[in-house]
Amino acid sequence: MFNLRLGLNAVCTESRSLAADFAVRYPNVAVMDSAINLFKIPMMRRLLQEPPVETEWTIWFDDDSYITRADWLQRLAVKIAVEPHIDLWGARYILFPDDVALRFARTAPTYRGRPWLMRRNESGQEVPCFEFATGGFWVARTKVIQFLDWPDRRLVQAGDDFLLGEALRQNGFQIGSFDRGVAVSAADRRNAQAKEVAEIPTD
Numbered sequence: 625m626f627n628l629r630l631g632l633n634a635v636c637t638e639s640r641s642l643a644a645d646f647a648v649r650y651p652n653v654a655v656m657d658s659a660i661n662l663f664k665i666p667m668m669r670r671l672l673q674e675p676p677v678e679t680e681w682t683i684w685f686d687d688d689s690y691i692t693r694a695d696w697l698q699r700l701a702v703k704i705a706v707e708p709h710i711d712l713w714g715a716r717y718i719l720f721p722d723d724v725a726l727r728f729a730r731t732a733p734t735y736r737g738r739p740w741l742m743r744r745n746e747s748g749q750e751v752p753c754f755e756f757a758t759g760g761f762w763v764a765r766t767k768v769i770q771f772l773d774w775p776d777r778r779l780v781q782a783g784d785d786f787l788l789g790e791a792l793r794q795n796g797f798q799i800g801s802f803d804r805g806v807a808v809s810a811a812d813r814r815n816a817q818a819k820e821v822a823e824i825p826t827d
Contacts, residue, residue, distance in 0.1 A: 626652065626679070626683075627652045627653075627654070627677075627679065628646075628652060628653045628654070629653075629654050629655075629656065629671045630643050630646070630647075630653065630654070630655045630656070631656045631658075631667040631668070631670065631671045632655065632656065632657040632658060633658055633660075633661045633662055633663065633664075633667055634658065634659060634660055634661040635657075640657065643655045643657070656670050656671060656674075663780045663781045664686075664780075664781050664782070664784070665775050665776075665779040665780055665781065665784055666780070668684070668775050668784070669775050669777070672769060672774070672775070673773075676770060677766050677769070677770075678766070679766060680765065680766060681704075681763060681764065681765060681766060682763070682764050682765075682766045682769055683761075683762075683763045684759075684761065684762050684763075684764075685760070685761055686759065686760040686761065686809060688760065688809055688810050688811035689760040689761040689806060689807060689808045689809060689810065690806070690807050690810065691805060691806060691807075692805050692806065692807050693804065693805030694805075695805065696804060696805025696806055699802075699804050699805060700713065700763060700802060700804075703800065703802050707800055709798060710798050710799070710800035711764065711765050711768045711792065711797040711798050711799070712757055712762055712763065712764040712765070712768065712788075712792060712797065712798075712799050712800070713757065713762065713763040713764075713799075713800045713801070713802040714757025714758060714761060714762035714763065714799070714801075714802065714803065714808075715757060715758045715760075715761065715801070715802075715803040715808050716755065716756070716757055716758075716800075716801045717755075717756060717757075717758055717786075718743065718753050718754065718755050718756075719753070719754045719756065719786045720743075720745050720751055720752070720753055720754075721752060721753075721754055721786065725754075725783065725786070725787070726740070726752060728778070728783075728787065729754075729787055729790045729791075729794075732776055732787070732791060733773065733776075734772050734773075734774075734776075734791035734794055734795060735791075735794055736794040736795060737794075738793065738794050740752035740753070741753045741754070741755065741793065754786040754787075754789050754790045755789050755793065755799060756785050756786040756787075756788060756789025756790070756799070757785065757788075757789065757799055758785050758808060758809060759782075759784050759785030759788075759809075760808040760809030760810075761803060761806050761808045761809075762785075762788075763802065768792070768797055771795070772788075772791050772792075772795065774788060774791065775788070776791075
């Protein structure tokens, strides 16, 4: 029913052996193993694009997200069937981006010039807002990921979720809410010192 791609970033011997055993036992499992830490987004790009995913839907799990209910996939299938206009599913949030994030989104290849979505912040001011599905778990139409050429090559470790949300909105794609039966981002970030982007463009 699915193909599973595992991305290993400088993992321990035990994790590497476990992944290799899965790949031997199950023909639908592929392992992308890097001896050095490529960080999340470069590894994500390899997993999604090398080679490109061919299934209709792509499901992403961070290493600290996991399944908690046996019927989660059936529930997801029902949501997809009931709301066929949705292009990406996940746990939805909003974020008020700073100027750096706005500049990054505005200089992305996915930017189409649509005015920022505006909402009132805690101070009551109308400010730009990004709507997105948190990056620990999401489910996207594969053709949408390919159309956006996601992830953005400038990203390194973080920011991929809210920037994907804005890339989707800029191109007329829609986000729906789903995280039933999934524990999303159920651990603290382990490399808080990692830079979020490889390059921040200037105006």
